[in-house]
Amino acid sequence: MSKIIAELEGLGVLSAQRLAEYYPRVRDREDVAVLRDSLTEVIVLSASDHVTEEYYEERHEKEGYSVHGANVVTPRLDDNIRRAEEFGGYMRNKRWLDFGCGLGGMLDEMASQASWAAGLEPNRERASTVAAKGHNVVGSLNELEDNSLDAVTLFHVLEHLTEPTAIARDIRRVLRPGGTLIIEVPHARDALFTLYDCEAFKRFTFWSEHLVLHTRQSLRAVLEAAGFSDIEVMGYQRYPLENHLYWLAKGAPGGHDKWRFLSSPELQSNYRATLSQIDRTDTRMATCKA
Numbered sequence: 001m002s003k004i005i006a007e008l009e010g011l012g013v014l015s016a017q018r019l020a021e022y023y024p025r026v027r028d029r030e031d032v033a034v035l036r037d038s039l040t041e042v043i044v045l046s047a048s049d050h051v052t053e054e055y056y057e058e059r060h061e062k063e064g065y066s067v068h069g070a071n072v073v074t075p076r077l078d079d080n081i082r083r084a085e086e087f088g089g090y091m092r093n094k095r096w097l098d099f100g101c102g103l104g105g106m107l108d109e110m111a112s113q114a115s116w117a118a119g120l121e122p123n124r125e126r127a128s129t130v131a132a133k134g135h136n137v138v139g140s141l142n143e144l145e146d147n148s149l150d151a152v153t154l155f156h157v158l159e160h161l162t163e164p165t166a167i168a169r170d171i172r173r174v175l176r177p178g179g180t181l182i183i184e185v186p187h188a189r190d191a192l193f194t195l196y197d198c199e200a201f202k203r204f205t206f207w208s209e210h211l212v213l214h215t216r217q218s219l220r221a222v223l224e225a226a227g228f229s230d231i232e233v234m235g236y237q238r239y240p241l242e243n244h245l246y247w248l249a250k251g252a253p254g255g256h257d258k259w260r261f262l263s264s265p266e267l268q269s270n271y272r273a274t275l276s277q278i279d280r281t282d283t284r285m286a287t288c289k290a
Contacts, residue, residue, distance in 0.1 A: 041188050087182050098155075155183075159185050190213075
């Protein structure tokens with residue numbers, strides 16, 4: 001039994017006996033299957049030993065960046081603009097850590113508005129890029145003092161961790177009492193596979209680094225086990241209707257750009273609200289207090 005399956009079973013959010021094959025493989029490995037708990041709907045990979053600390057430290061960066069003189073430039077993402085708008089109040093004039101900061105996109109948006117900000121990034125190549133942009137970077141929570149932060153964010157990071165509860169507990173250690181943890185993860189009830197049964201999307205989205213796709217209950221269970229309180233879990237739909245229509249018609253990503261002419265603010269808002277009402281959003285978000 002893999003580490004992640006054992007941990008989630010210990011939290012009561014899945015049962016190894018109820019796990020059944022949901023998809024035969026992930027997109028980048030033939031030897032890892034996608035499993036689903038028939039009762040709780042949590043999705044988990046059949047193995048997690050391929051994901052190690054060394055794997056993330058040494059992984060080669062596929063996303064490029066450009067250098068203009070002494071300035072390192074990385075792409076500005078709509079997701080980070082949206083996160084800054086929604087959660088910026090937790091970072092502004094606060095001591096904030098972006099855990100799993102990648103190329104530092106969120107730091108680009110908000111670091112200048114925080115009283116102190118840093119990214120935690122174990123990958124050496126990514127960390128070097130972030131540091132070259134002038135941001136503070138740490139490689140481990142061990143580099144941070146107890147009760148030293150006001151906020152920690154994990155945007156699409158928790159699903160990569162083989163021991164999420166232990167990491168969340170360590171995050172609570174570095175947060176001051178009453179400090180805020182903000183998490184965003186992919187959702188196990190994404191409409192593209194649970195409602196529309198889109199084969200092309202399943203083949204594309206299941207990935208060896210996404211060890212678990214959470215439900216509302218499983219995400220809450222991890223945070224409760226780590227000792228957090230005032231937990232609020234909500235759904236959010238990142239990709240609009242035209243993206244889903246393109247997947248169903250063409251079996252490929254990118255519809256939110258290629259079929260943007262179909263979109264309107266009202267349509268996007270109504271579609272997001274409908275998917276949230278039926279718990280079929282592509283994303284789960286949570287806020288909680290240390």
